[in-house]
Amino acid sequence: MELDCRKAQQMINGYIADTLDERELQAFLDHVRECPSCYEELEIYYTIHLALDYLDDDGGAANPTLKLVRELDAKHRELYKSKVLQIIRNVLTAAALAAAILAAVIQINYLITGRLGLIFIGQEEQADDVQEQDSQSEEEITEELDEEKIRESEETTAAIEEIAAAEEADHTGETEERLQGN
Numbered sequence: 001m002e003l004d005c006r007k008a009q010q011m012i013n014g015y016i017a018d019t020l021d022e023r024e025l026q027a028f029l030d031h032v033r034e035c036p037s038c039y040e041e042l043e044i045y046y047t048i049h050l051a052l053d054y055l056d057d058d059g060g061a062a063n064p065t066l067k068l069v070r071e072l073d074a075k076h077r078e079l080y081k082s083k084v085l086q087i088i089r090n091v092l093t094a095a096a097l098a099a100a101i102l103a104a105v106i107q108i109n110y111l112i113t114g115r116l117g118l119i120f121i122g123q124e125e126q127a128d129d130v131q132e133q134d135s136q137s138e139e140e141i142t143e144e145l146d147e148e149k150i151r152e153s154e155e156t157t158a159a160i161e162e163i164a165a166a167e168e169a170d171h172t173g174e175t176e177e178r179l180q181g182n
């Protein structure tokens with residue numbers, strides 16, 4: 001791959017960022033070795049890059065050992081940060097669950113007592129009373145319904161018996177008439 005100066009200078013950023021493939025890198029190295037003007041261009045960019053790195057790393061670029069120590073520290077901070085975020089996420093999930101349970105309890109409480117709000121210790125007895133009253137009246141209603149049913153069925157039985165008796169009487173009458181007619 002033969003490079004002209006324009007192409008070589010377009011590859012400077014790629015060289016610094018280490019994104020050139022092997023073929024491009026070989027061509028780039030061959031060109032800057034032979035071309036003083038492209039080498040000068042590379043040197044300028046590379047110096048700027050190092051200077052920016054130096055500012056970014058607060059001196060790290062000039063001291064590889066320090067740079068490694070800081071990188072390890074940064075990795076530790078990243079891991080710690082992600083652990084803390086995980087804990088926060090768990091707490092929020094737990095809080096959301098607690099809120100959902102609270103909402104459900106309030107709703108159930110409302111359905112039972114007809115009142116909004118939670119049953120607190122002081123109100124617990126009242127709420128129990130209300131609940132008891134409710135179940136009592138439910139029982140009463142059930143008993144009333146049962147009694148009504150029994151009464152109805154008794155009335156029905158009586159009516160059926162009456163009809164049966166009347167039919168029998170009619171039948172007997174007819175038979176008697178027939179016998180008398182003969």
Ligand SMILES: [Zn+2]
Nearest residue numbers: 005008035038
């Ligand atoms: Zn050149």
